Amino acid sequence: ASAGQDTLIPNIIKGIAHQISHPFAYIINxxxxxxxxxxxxxxxxxxxxxxxxxxxxxxxxxPISVTSFFQNS
Incomplete structure (x- = not known):
């Protein structure tokens, strides 16, 4: 998977998902x-x-749009 406008690399985010899940949930809420x-x-x-x-x-x-990793999660 490619990095989007946010330049986040999906494999790295997936690797730290457990550590960032609570802050991420707070932001989404x-x-x-x-x-x-x-x-x-x-x-x-x-x-x-x-x-x-x-x-x-x-x-x-x-057109192919590569969006933020978090939009596709």
């Missing part, structure tokens, strides 16, 4: 309580992948 997602979690690295057809036409590309 704050997000729900305040109904507000931090702007940093709304960012993504977008790459266009060519599907087929004329490469000069934008509709022939598929």
């Amino acid at each position: 704050l997000i729900f309580e305040n109904s507000s997602v931090p702007d940093e979690l709304k960012l993504a690295n977008v790459t266009l992948i060519f599907k087929a057809g004329n490469p000069t036409e934008l509709q022939n590309y598929r």
